[in-house]
Amino acid sequence: MLVLVPLLFARDLVLAGTLRTHRVNQTRVSLAPFVERLSSRVEFSHAEEDAILALPYTLRTLEAGEHFIRDGDKPLHCCLMLDGFTVRDKVVAGGSRQILAVHMRGDMVDLQNVLLERSDHNVQALTRCEIAVIPRTALEELSFAHAPVGKALWYETLVDGSVFREWIANVGQRDARTRIAHILCEFAIRLEAAGLAKTSSYELPMTQDQLADAVGLTPVHVNRTLMALGREGLIERRRRSVRIDDWKELARVADFDPSYLHLPTGSPGAKGA
Amino acid sequence: MLVLVPLLFARDLVLAGTLRTHRVNQTRVSLAPFVERLSSRVEFSHAEEDAILALPYTLRTLEAGEHFIRDGDKPLHCCLMLDGFTVRDKVVAGGSRQILAVHMRGDMVDLQNVLLERSDHNVQALTRCEIAVIPRTALEELSFAHAPVGKALWYETLVDGSVFREWIANVGQRDARTRIAHILCEFAIRLEAAGLAKTSSYELPMTQDQLADAVGLTPVHVNRTLMALGREGLIERRRRSVRIDDWKELARVADFDPSYLHLPTGSPGAKGA
DNA sequence: CGAAGGGTTGAGCCCCTTCAATCTTAGTGG
DNA sequence: CCACTAAGATTGAAGGGGCTCAACCCTTCG
Numbered sequence A, B: 001m002l003v004l005v006p007l008l009f010a011r012d013l014v015l016a017g018t019l020r021t022h023r024v025n026q027t028r029v030s031l032a033p034f035v036e037r038l039s040s041r042v043e044f045s046h047a048e049e050d051a052i053l054a055l056p057y058t059l060r061t062l063e064a065g066e067h068f069i070r071d072g073d074k075p076l077h078c079c080l081m082l083d084g085f086t087v088r089d090k091v092v093a094g095g096s097r098q099i100l101a102v103h104m105r106g107d108m109v110d111l112q113n114v115l116l117e118r119s120d121h122n123v124q125a126l127t128r129c130e131i132a133v134i135p136r137t138a139l140e141e142l143s144f145a146h147a148p149v150g151k152a153l154w155y156e157t158l159v160d161g162s163v164f165r166e167w168i169a170n171v172g173q174r175d176a177r178t179r180i181a182h183i184l185c186e187f188a189i190r191l192e193a194a195g196l197a198k199t200s201s202y203e204l205p206m207t208q209d210q211l212a213d214a215v216g217l218t219p220v221h222v223n224r225t226l227m228a229l230g231r232e233g234l235i236e237r238r239r240r241s242v243r244i245d246d247w248k249e250l251a252r253v254a255d256f257d258p259s260y261l262h263l264p265t266g267s268p269g270a271k272g273a
Numbered sequence C: 001c002g003a004a005g006g007g008t009t010g011a012g013c014c015c016c017t018t019c020a021a022t023c024t025t026a027g028t029g030g
Numbered sequence D: 001c002c003a004c005t006a007a008g009a010t011t012g013a014a015g016g017g018g019c020t021c022a023a024c025c026c027t028t029c030g
Helices: A023-039 A046-053 A136-145 A147-173 A176-193 A208-215 A219-231 A247-254 A268-272 B023-039 B046-053 B136-145 B147-173 B176-193 B208-215 B219-231 B247-254 B268-272
Strands: A058-062 A067-069 A077-083 A086-091 A097-103 A122-125 A129-135 A201-203 A235-238 A241-244 B058-062 B067-069 B077-083 B086-091 B097-103 B122-125 B129-135 B201-203 B235-238 B241-244
Touching: A023 A046, A023 A077, A023 A129, A023 A147, A046 A136, A046 A147, A077 A136, A086 A208, A086 B147, A097 A147, A097 A208, A097 B147, A129 A136, A136 A147, A136 B147, A147 A176, A147 B086, A147 B097, A147 B136, A147 B147, A176 A201, A176 A208, A176 A219, A176 A241, A176 A247, A208 A219, A219 A235, B023 B046, B023 B077, B023 B129, B023 B147, B046 B136, B046 B147, B077 B136, B086 B208, B097 B147, B097 B208, B129 B136, B136 B147, B147 B176, B176 B201, B176 B208, B176 B219, B176 B241, B176 B247, B208 B219, B219 B235
Parallel strands: none
Antiparallel strands: A058 A129, A067 A122, A077 A129, A086 A097, A086 A122, A201 A241, A235 A241, B058 B129, B067 B122, B077 B129, B086 B097, B086 B122, B201 B241, B235 B241
């Protein structure tokens, strides 16, 4: 089931030529962003950094639309996003689906698999993705062998939970205009934090149908609302590309306060407050 | 700010007379249900159990409606529910609020405060509550000193996250009838798991206004929907008391599958599948 | 150049909201 | 024991935000 794809991963790394011959080196390079991400919140010793870099993993490419984990599976691994976008979703009776979270480079998807045996939702690739597949047992052992690593991973799952809470409020209480503006703001901040775009301008990683599933509206109404936001001069769009013309006003309309993202201090999230 | 209330706590304990003189004994008695809860998922040694029981804490009574933590606070403690009900909620622009979670005896509220510095939501008492207030530093130290304890607490927060995901799907995709039936089913299972009621009959811990805030509907529509569920013979109500006449049918209508609650095996959740 | 996926727009409808009134129940004080 | 009160539950009527259905358009790609 797991496929080694040694030549296709983190697109901005230029070490492809050496990968096949330097397996250890490949390992160190691929998980390095993971170490950086975790260490933005917890201080690591060199030994701990090395332990993270020594985690066993398999590189894998997912095609757009491919399901990686399905509701009810008992996954034996977690995946670290190296490139591309994935979503987590649930399908309810009647067949409609709710997107629960969108993940991008640097995110650890489904870290709850470290401890929860059975997955309660699907994980699907939005775009072609490169992921590092890490056995749950390795993550569990590492977490408890090195307390700071465990702390950092626990922290990640707590932030996950915080975003879920904001999403409950988003779909539960806000009208379409506010709801969509809010998710546009969230993407802006998170994409910039991940080094994938500037807050003022980015490529939306999803279609309007998918956006609709994320905010609990119909695609038709998402479209009308996006058009309206454009007409009001808050954003400009051309297909998937989004430009935020008036960040402050959009954030106001969106009722957006980035503190729920719990970004490390110094991140762009600060500007949104 | 923290008040010792030595005579009012876990109502089914009959040791009130000895509390003032046997501080150590009081401690052990009050956190015992906490040990039991955690050990349903992780195996503890005697030393670990003792370490949990030795956690410092303060007993406190909250009056109905009282806010315990507010959005933006930097809480230095977590609270273990000994009796009563609390909710976590967020208030959005415009003033409407979304209830994010309902907590009952045995639940550890706001365990994310162990690592996240700033609270992103409020915690409010629904009814009069007895809680054990535990310093976050004590929980953090314990978690990393005793890996199984850390594992159990991490587990608790992951289950929290799983419930949040289900709530996103609930408010995002389901119609009023399904949504309300779903939350009634969730309460039934959780109340029974907490030993507070039978699945077939329980006391709803909230008013229809509060229920409305939990499911993202108006109180008026919640009322109409409850009345309709009653007319259809799925439930019977008299004020807050709920009796489920046809569990299987209600669960079907609710699109309810309790696996998202990740209850320990052997819990009543099994029957809902 | 044709097909396919996704974006855009219109018309009509319905679920849920809003506003407002009435009813029920529990609690209080005389 | 009963009036009084307040909180919460219930019901009605009317309106609107978002849905459904369906058509059309635009871009990309083979």
